[in-house]
Amino acid sequence: MSSEEMTPEEAAKMLPAGAALGWGLVKPPQRGPKREMSIDQIVAKAIEIADQDGLAAVSMNRIASALGFTAMSLYRYIPSKDDLLILMQDAVCDIPLPPERPRHEWRESMREYVLGSVAIFRRHPWYGDMPILGIPITPNHLRMVEWGLQPLRDMPLDDFEKMSIVLLLSGYARNYGMLQRDIDRAVQAGSSEEEFSGINYSAALRTLVKPEPYPNLYPIVMSGVYSGENEAENTVGDDLEFGLERMLDGIEQFLNRKISGGANR
Amino acid sequence: MSSEEMTPEEAAKMLPAGAALGWGLVKPPQRGPKREMSIDQIVAKAIEIADQDGLAAVSMNRIASALGFTAMSLYRYIPSKDDLLILMQDAVCDIPLPPERPRHEWRESMREYVLGSVAIFRRHPWYGDMPILGIPITPNHLRMVEWGLQPLRDMPLDDFEKMSIVLLLSGYARNYGMLQRDIDRAVQAGSSEEEFSGINYSAALRTLVKPEPYPNLYPIVMSGVYSGENEAENTVGDDLEFGLERMLDGIEQFLNRKISGGANR
């Protein structure tokens, strides 16, 4: 409601420290000894550790040690671990947007957006483990939202509808990204030897899932489809693509109804 | 591949302890002193604490203290905290399925399923904070999958297609449930006094999001739609419903194509 101006410095105070850092709103100190590290360096190392050993392995100690310093030294750069996590999240969203396409290729644009989002989850398996604290507020993360909005630019949609669609697609990307990550993990684990012992629960499920309280699930467990065994015979091909095309179809239908002017209920 | 029989006892060994407990595959001990607690009691208390103070507040100590025991006593019932989390997750999925509807009301059935799933996230805000470890393998959680499959029973779909659709809908429910939870949290926080200070970042975003790298996002931030300010004027009404109807439209179109026998590409 208030439309007063606001300086970036004031804005910084209203954001979590991690977000303020991400926006470059915290000026590096002028006096004192020269810094031996940098925020970027710390974040990069944290991401490296998370990529390799998971989010749980990211401790202040581990990061600092890997850089040759003590845990406490990190607090001279980043006020808390939560802020570090915000910075990590934002950092992996720093990917270049593809060139804009003509309006009629909006479906392909959206596919690009969703696939681009999913790629983050695959590249950084821990990304999906990060708690969602709220709407995106960091620069690169917001650029992902910008990406999602781009294909909708010249569509006959108001702001609410555009956001709803981006929400739908980004949510889908998140879901699918996490699924994909789980599959990657299972493949990694399975390729060793425990494929049949611990990770793969299908044998146990076949014993436990009875037609009794699970009439619809039962045949799917028995056929091995539930636990993703015979992927070779998968008629759907790619779950990502299947769901995505369904959603794009639904969106297209909504657009058509809007354009032809009918009530959209 | 192997289609040998398997006893429930053998199945139990292949599952995480929490899942085995959930299936009732761990027989209570025969000898020794009478137990003063029960697994159900522990899980119920853990859920109570999580509902009230969030998942982070759930510590073995806190649960045990609330029950009048020491932290270590819990380990006589549940082997690890991870297993407790599995049990919590399964417990809140213990909701009765609604009566089955005739085939032609499949859209309404799916709405019920999605809304039912979303309700779990609202009732138990911590539910969305639980890491997804893999496909559902606990009894109540699997009953939710069963619920999602139910409307598809007599549809001309193979197992892969059915699972893809349930995956799509359950993912959507999860996403929307977490969004709804975030809104609930913001409302709770905002109703006190910090509505304008910390939680609400819209003022800061208006300063930081420039037309420059954010041409499409910029107007949406400026109009206040991005941060969900003027919900009163929201044309979409309910984000949940909007996205859900788009998805159902997409699914319906897929079904129609399938029925009319055409190639679905």
Add this chain to the structure above:
DNA sequence: TAAAAGTGTTTATCATATAAACAGTATATC
């Protein structure tokens, strides 16, 4: 009537985040 299995407790260990105090260093102002 043991022996065995299991109870809840106490004590101890090992991470973890981070506060506080410290000795040294670069800059800004006089």
Add this chain to the structure above:
DNA sequence: GATATACTGTTTATATGATAAACACTTTTA
């Protein structure tokens, strides 16, 4: 140029977590 100031990275300490090990006591089984 001197010195106060704002830093630096480190050391030390605290608090909070999960959980292992050893304990004394209690039921049931043989």
